[in-house]
Amino acid sequence: MKLRTTLGASLGALALALSMAGSAQAAQGSFHYKYVDGYGQEQHVALADPHSGKCINLYGVGDDEELPGYGPQNDTDTAVTVYLGANCEGSAWRLRAHGKPAKDTLEVRSVRFDAPEGGTAAN
Template sequence: MKLRNTAGAALAAFALVLSLPASAFAAQGYFHYKFVDGFGQEQHITLHDPHSGKCINLYGVGDDDEEPGYGPHNDTDAAVTVYLGVGCSGPEWTLRAKGKPARDDLQVRSVRFHTDRG
């Protein structure tokens, strides 16, 4: 009988975890940055509700062979650390939640959103 109760409790706990919204692991809001593509055109990229706690190599700039992105703007509810290197390496800078856009001379290739809000 104890085994059945334990299994039932474990199953209920597992179901509860599955029912949590995915947004519990994401920064809520938008993160923007710019980069110049291979045709010399400035592109504006927006990440919507980006995943928190893991390194994100940014589209169009997430390779050391490409020019880095620039002018990041963190309009999410979580602080973010921006990195000049891929894989969240190299010089870094932290942007606060719901902050103002950074200057265009702040370059970025990868980011990591903080799991604690703020």
């Protein structure tokens, strides 16, 4: 019986440690971009503490059939690569951490934030 209790506690501690490690895989801060919605209104979107090392298709513009977003600003603590295509494909540009807003001529559909030091990247 003690073996089951010890094994259960060990597995629980391992699961907790892994979940905490996963939450550390986020860029700290916000990433901003703009897009024009279906009513012709400009919308401003902010991603708070976005996941690092993973491709993110952006809301409202993350499909190649939609108009792209524009004017991205990376106000996170890690660099980001912005892509003109969905699924982190197509032309790409790097934006440094805590950078100034890009011009509205820079279009974006998807992004990938650098993995933090010591972290691993995921697809």
